[in-house]
Amino acid sequence: MQVVVFGVGGPVRTGLSRTGLATIFLALVTAVPGAIVKSAVVKGAVVQDGVNAGADGKVDDGVTLFAEHCAGCHNGSVPRAPHFISFNMMSPESLLTVMNEGVMQRQAAKLSPDQRTAVAAFLTGSSTSSPAPVLMCDESVANAALVGGSEWIGWGGNQYNHRYVSAAAEPIGKADLESLTLKWVFAYPGATRARSQPLVHSGSVYVGSQDGAVYALDLESGCAHWVYQAGAEVRNGPSIVDATDHDAPLLVFGDFDARVHGVNAHTGERVWLSDISTHPDATITGSVKIAGQKIYVPLSSSEWATAADPGYACCTFRGSVAALDVNTGKLLWNSFVIPEQPAETGEFNAHGAKRFGPSGAPVWNTPSIDTKRGLLYVGTGEAYTSPASMSSDAVIAMRLSDGKLMWRKQLLAGDAWNMACFIGGGGNCPEEDGPDLDIGAATILWQADESELLLVGQKSGDVYGLDLDNQGDVVWHRKLGRGGFAGGVHWGMATNGDKLFVPIADTDFLGLAKGDPFPGMHSLNPLTGATNWYTRAEDACRDEAKPACDPGMSAAPTSTSELVFAGGFDGMLRAYDSNDGEVLWEFNTFDTFPAVNGDVARGGSIESDGPVLSSGHLLVNSGYLFGSRMPGNALLVFEPRERAGEELASE
DSSP: OEEEEEETTEEEEEEOOSHHHHHHHHHHHHHSTTOOOBOOOOTTOEEETTEEEOTTSOEEOHHHHHHHHTTTTTTTTSTTSOOGGGGGGSOHHHHHHHHHHSTTHHHHTTSOHHHHHHHHHHHHTSOOOOOOOOOBOOHHHHHHTSSOOOSOOSTTSSTTOOOBOOGGGOOOOGGGGGGEEEEEEEEOTTOSBOOSOOEEETTEEEEEOTTSEEEEEETTTOOEEEEEEOSSOOOSOOEEEOOTTOSSOEEEEEOTTSEEEEEETTTOOEEEEEEOOSSTTEEOOSOOEEETTEEEEEEEESHHHHTTSTTSOBOOOBOEEEEEETTTOOEEEEEESSOSOOEEEEEEOTTSOEEEESOBOOOOSOOEEETTTTEEEEEOOOBSSSSOOTTTTEEEEEETTTOOEEEEEESSOSOBOOGGGGSTTOTTOOTTOBOOOOOOSOOEEEEETTEEEEEEEOTTSEEEEEETTTTTOEEEEEEOSOOOTTOSSOSOOEEOSSOEEEEEOOOOSTTOOOSOOOOEEEEEOTTTOOEEEEEEOOOOOOSTTSTTOOOOOOSOOEEOSSEEEEEOTTSEEEEEETTTOOEEEEEEOOSEEEOTTSSEEEOOOOOSSOOEEETTEEEEEEOBOSTTOOOOOEEEEEEETTTTTOOOOOO
16 A cells, blocks of 8 residues: 655655554544644655665664554544654654653653664654754843842742733733734754743743753843753743742742752752652642742642553552742642542452552642632642542642641542543553543632632633632532533633633544534633633634644633733634733744744744733743644743834834
8 A cells, every 4th residue: 555654855655565554554544534644754764665764775664663652642542642743843852852751751661762763753854963052141141130020920920820910010011012023032952842831030031841951041132041950841830939048039840750949040050959759650730839938839640641551550649739948948748639548449450450549639730829718729630540539620728837638629520530541452441431621720819809719710611619718619600611631721711800811722632522612712700700701712723734733722821901811722822802802913823933042943832831921021832742732842022112112113
């Protein structure tokens, strides 16, 4: 049989003599109806008997290796696994990092280093090369950065996760949109996703990256004051605090290996490092929250993926929140959302592996802080094993002083799921088999006059207002979307006080979604849940140059009194009128940009932590290779030209 493979230099017809290869390419065609099978061919390669041969004549078996070891998950059948067509936009270095030390390390362990290199080259259409160096600031620029401050001190903007910039901070307003211009772009070296929310403080932009580097970039020019190596991906947004025992502010963030770093914000030198992992698969996805002299750290896990191994004894992780001393990083307490210790159930899966429980309920999101009641609030994810815990898909209230669980409100019962449910023969799939509709978004503590509510969004497409004084009783409930594995409400919401802004993704994986989708931005009355307006996300995916594109909106938005800024899976960054939802400005980030560090920045999907408004600038990451999203490595920084002292060009 003949399959057309689109690679570097154009289409190539390759005869597939191996049944397995033919099968996998057919699967790729049928997995995405109407899509063109898009792959990559190694630069300079020729086709020889169904495998690629390099320019030196040596047979490159990347095609075979991919078919045998990778395609079962990356053919569109596993929602959270990047689709095959996305890999062409990646760098081979980033794929190797994922296989050697990232989330695919366990799966790639059977491959030799040369075989991993072959797979990376085949999928990306490129050989390995060194990324461009980071442009460092000279001394005059570095010294100028150590003045001033910022209202935005962490992921949610404030302790309540409002994601709101007040008029006192001079945010970008309606009058600024006409002159809002791309100021500079930074390319994360070797990255395929950009999901660490930037923090602006004292003239610097602090942000983490996929390869574990944390950058302090100059807000005006994009040059780097310093680069800190965390040793593992930093996917959450850093926070900053004035610690009493130190002469400079501390930058605090977590990494993929569940360690928390305290770094001198002026110099980039490590002050302390705290390893709070209680499980080999523990990680930190949500951002830390700092209140007083304590750091509150949400713990999630990658065990949902490890469980796909039929020989794995599933599962033993429990979500938790840990508290650290801000000056020393010392662990003060670690409170589990599931009180019971996982234990052997006495049962075995079909492959003879032991079963454990209860487990799961990871805390994906950033806590909100209630100093009035002395509590913090987090949402939890799905259970990993049967029966689903009462703490899964729930809102948890913990005491700030000691982590004692004060109350929990489960919003969806019986949600037990792990990756084994999407892999044929996966012995660790729980009886419930999902639907994996967890609370991934951060809770919002909303206050107005005499009213206080906890606002909660869920991947099911449901939004709630909970009573803080009555164990989280539901005051109001709205169904805004059909929901699904990627939302519903995925990463977060925002409020400007009188309005709640809710992005809805409603992406359909594998045709499993039921009902009509409602992707776009919704505005609700926070007190009652009544709809103010809804603006459907325009379908910007008709361009065939946008593979795996979707109009859904998953990233957390940011608001002012006048505007709401939000991004979409399709790479579109938009500004909405907060009063009526009209789109007043938009920018397509799915593009290539010359980067200040000498590399080429590539935009893709806007996911995870969304846009930030700070110090008169708009900042957003673009690129998210996960769950069949469009990869990229771009940090884009915008500023109104008039504020920058430039005159607008005449019409």
